Amino acid sequence: MRDPKRILAKLLPPEADLQPFEATGEPLELAVQLLRDVVKLRKVRAWLKQAGLEVTVTPAVFFRLLDIPAINFIETPNRNLDVDVVSLKDTRQPGDPVGIGHLNAVLRELYRSLFDLCESLRKDHPFLLLVRDISQDGLDRAAAHVARLNSMNGQLTGYLFTSGAAKKVEQEFRAFFPRSEGAHPLRRNLEAVERELGFYRQCVKTEKKWEPLGLDVFRLLREDLLTQTRENVEEMGNLLWNLVYESPRVQQSLALAGIGFEDIGSLFDEERAPVRPF
Secondary structure (H helix, E strand, O other): OOOHHHHHHHOOOOOOHHHHHOOOOOOOOHHHHHHHHHHHHHHHHHHHHHHHOOOHHHHHHHHHHHHHHHHHEEEEOOOOOEEEEHHHHHOOOOOOOOOOHHHHHHHHHHHHHHHHHHHHHHHOOOOOOOOOOOHHHHHEEEEEEHHHHHHOOOOEEEEEOOOHHHHHHHHHHHHHHOOOHHHOOOOOOHHHHHHHHHHHHHHHHHHHHHHHHOOHHHHHOOOOOOHHHHHHHHHHHHHHHHHHHHHHHHHHHHHHHHOOOOOHHHHOOOOHHHHOOO
């Protein structure tokens, strides 16, 4: 980096005094790199928010997420080489600020959930028949239609004596899922639809787990955003980890820019830390 001071001036507001940054004696190149990472963080957060997922958790939201064991319990090795387990729910107040370590724990667990869904899609459901119409309410309707058709399918006679009733069920099913052409007629695709409903039940469980963040898996599936959402959550986690790892060398510079790690608000609030894209 030829002139980190010039780039720093572009990242900070025009009125910012650069002399205190130089006076720290810290490497300006690294300070610039990490401030650029903060800009990237904000862009990723904005993308996720547009996709309906707010990962900049407030203290109240984080407290609700402590119902997830992987976020609530902190394991720390002690002098006896044992592991002490601490419950954040027992040691925090609902209004306590959310630190960068807390957000990292949220993102790690969120990434696991999204990764599991993506793997299920890749391995077992490469082509979703109902994805254009599916919703949580639609899942219950589809399951009811599948169950009705299964009850009409005789072990030896098939639909020989129930073809009229079965056709009526198929017509109702088509009315509920008009854009899911690959699923019609239902009798021909019954097994595939039934398997697909199992995946959607997994989606419902994931949504319930991440309800405090507003995760809408069905929307992500309809808009083909699930993989990209997982990738952006991963990128945000990597950026946060890099900030934590590199920050001790430029701690004073980050503080001068308004960035602190005890409260993640400064990472995403442009008023508290006015770092500009460059």
